[in-house]
Amino acid sequence: MEQGYRDVSMRGIAKQLGYSPGSLYYHFREKADLFSAMTAEEFHKLDNLLEEVVSTSPNPGRERLELIFLSFIRFGLENKRSFELMFLIQEPGLESYTSQAKMASYENFTHAVMESLQMINVDRAKDVHLIWVLFLSLHGFVSFYVHSPQTYEDVAKLADLHVQLLLRGLT
Amino acid sequence: MEQGYRDVSMRGIAKQLGYSPGSLYYHFREKADLFSAMTAEEFHKLDNLLEEVVSTSPNPGRERLELIFLSFIRFGLENKRSFELMFLIQEPGLESYTSQAKMASYENFTHAVMESLQMINVDRAKDVHLIWVLFLSLHGFVSFYVHSPQTYEDVAKLADLHVQLLLRGLT
DNA sequence: ATTTTTTATTAAACACCGTTTAAATAAAGC
DNA sequence: GCTTTATTTAAACGGTGTTTAATAAAAAAT
Numbered sequence: 274m275e276q277g278y279r280d281v282s283m284r285g286i287a288k289q290l291g292y293s294p295g296s297l298y299y300h301f302r303e304k305a306d307l308f309s310a311m312t313a314e315e316f317h318k319l320d321n322l323l324e325e326v327v328s329t330s331p332n333p334g335r336e337r338l339e340l341i342f343l344s345f346i347r348f349g350l351e352n353k354r355s356f357e358l359m360f361l362i363q364e365p366g367l368e369s370y371t372s373q374a375k376m377a378s379y380e381n382f383t384h385a386v387m388e389s390l391q392m393i394n395v396d397r398a399k400d401v402h403l404i405w406v407l408f409l410s411l412h413g414f415v416s417f418y419v420h421s422p423q424t425y426e427d428v429a430k431l432a433d434l435h436v437q438l439l440l441r442g443l444t
Numbered sequence: 445m446e447q448g449y450r451d452v453s454m455r456g457i458a459k460q461l462g463y464s465p466g467s468l469y470y471h472f473r474e475k476a477d478l479f480s481a482m483t484a485e486e487f488h489k490l491d492n493l494l495e496e497v498v499s500t501s502p503n504p505g506r507e508r509l510e511l512i513f514l515s516f517i518r519f520g521l522e523n524k525r526s527f528e529l530m531f532l533i534q535e536p537g538l539e540s541y542t543s544q545a546k547m548a549s550y551e552n553f554t555h556a557v558m559e560s561l562q563m564i565n566v567d568r569a570k571d572v573h574l575i576w577v578l579f580l581s582l583h584g585f586v587s588f589y590v591h592s593p594q595t596y597e598d599v600a601k602l603a604d605l606h607v608q609l610l611l612r613g614l615t
Numbered sequence: 616a617t618t619t620t621t622t623a624t625t626a627a628a629c630a631c632c633g634t635t636t637a638a639a640t641a642a643a644g645c
Numbered sequence: 646g647c648t649t650t651a652t653t654t655a656a657a658c659g660g661t662g663t664t665t666a667a668t669a670a671a672a673a674a675t
Contacts, residue, residue, distance in 0.1 A: 283662065293625045295664080300623090304662065363591055399605065406585065406606040413584020414577065420534055434570065435577040442613030454633060464654045466635080471652090475633065 274354045278308055278362050305366030308358055309374075315355040316374045319348055323385040333389040335440060341385050342411060342436040349415035350425035357419055360412065382408055394443055403443070410439055445525045449479055449533050476537030479529060480545075486526040487545045490519055494556040504560040506611060512556050513582060513607040520586030521596035528590055531583065553579055565614055574614070581610055 276285075283304055287294040301307040326344050330337040349356040359371060359378070383404050390400060414435050418428055425432070447456075454475055458465040472478040497515050501508040520527040529538075531546060554575050561571060585606050589599055596603070 282660080284660090294662090295626080296624050298663065402602060402605050403609065406602065406609055409584040409588050409606070410581040410609075411584070413580040413582070413587065416584065416587060417580050431573060431577065434573050435580070438574065438577055438581075438613040439609065440613070441615070442609040442611070444612070453631080455631085465633085466655080467653050469634065 274311070277354060278358060278364065278367070283307075303366050305364055305370055309367060309370030312355070312358050312371055312374060315352065315359055316378050318352070318355070319345075319359070319378060320381045322348055323381060327385050334392045335389070338386065338389045338393070338443075339436055339440060341382075341389070342407070342439065343432060345382070345411050346415055346432045346436070347425050350418055350423075350428070353419045356415060361416060361419065379405075379408060390443065407439055407443075410435075445482070448525060449529060449535065449538070454478075474537055476535060476541055480538060480541030483526070483529050483542055483545060486523065486530055487549050489523070489526070490516075490530070490549060491552045493519055494552060498556050505563045506560070509557065509560045509564070509614075510607055510611060512553075512560070513578070513610065514603060516553070516582050517586055517603045517607070518596050521589055521594075521599070524590045527586060532587060532590065550576075550579060561614070578610055578614075581606075 275281075283297055284294045286307075287297055297307065301310065322344055323341060326340050327337065330340055358367075360375060383401070386404050386407070387400065390404065391397060394400060394403060414432065446452075454468055455465045457478075458468055468478065472481065493515055494512060497511050498508065501511055530542060530549070554572070557575050557578070558571065561575065562568060565571060565574060585603065
């Protein structure tokens, strides 16, 4: 989590643990497997975060949506390495592990958003697609700043603008 | 462009050319250099595309913005490998080559969008930031489908929804 | 307590990778 | 024809993810 997926080697990890490289392969089928074992926890963190936002938000609607969107962005930028591992890195091995977790995470996002969306969206038939493109929009924002040294607070205002743009587009 | 940056090796390229690997390093400082030499052309393609859209669009405004946004998405999905190389791959070496081209490309996007944006955006003070988050939103959409087998036509309707969401958010 | 069986670890090797180097070859200029 | 420049090459360096067969440790069974 310090060095990143590509810049850390199985040999390096083993050395730091005081084990031989081959030993890692007794416990993990491959490098991607080792890292995917860590992502499960990170996905849960995101799930819990969104759940908490929903439960602490007084009532569904525009305000809650804003909170959800901003929380998502905040999570990504305050856990850059996790976010990278969960959504961005597309190493051949990793994706087969994370793909289903990604889908589950998106469904969780959908679940958090749906109720509020239905209160402000006029065209209910497009709900699912709308949530999906919202998801992609947020991803676009996070994906960029994940690869930058800027913190969430550095771009908080911009994140707000981004979220407002999306929210206005929903009405 | 067939195999992708990571999955092709300098040795493999050399072999296919009938040269020795070392010969490539006479002409290119490193692998990233070789690939960045190809991206220049691709960036120009995108620049020209946007320029063409602007010049053939009768007058600035919402309709032209829609065309610009859809053209950007279309370019990404009809030139997936190029788009990857231009914007997505963050190999340590490549980024130092493409970063300035990326910035120039974004400026070109800004130039294409600005005039139309000013006709429908009420808060002119936020123009620059607005264009930036629009850019990120489009990137989010393209970035996902670039890593999927789906074509632009497969997701054309979704792209339209995405663009409409952004456009409504601007008014 | 001793043997057997399962679990865990290791050193060594395999097949790659990007890149560098020094020597050999080809081309160009005089 | 000779010298200089441009280009190519084989070989090596240090790295990567991963596999294998031998070994050591722990657990279970006798």
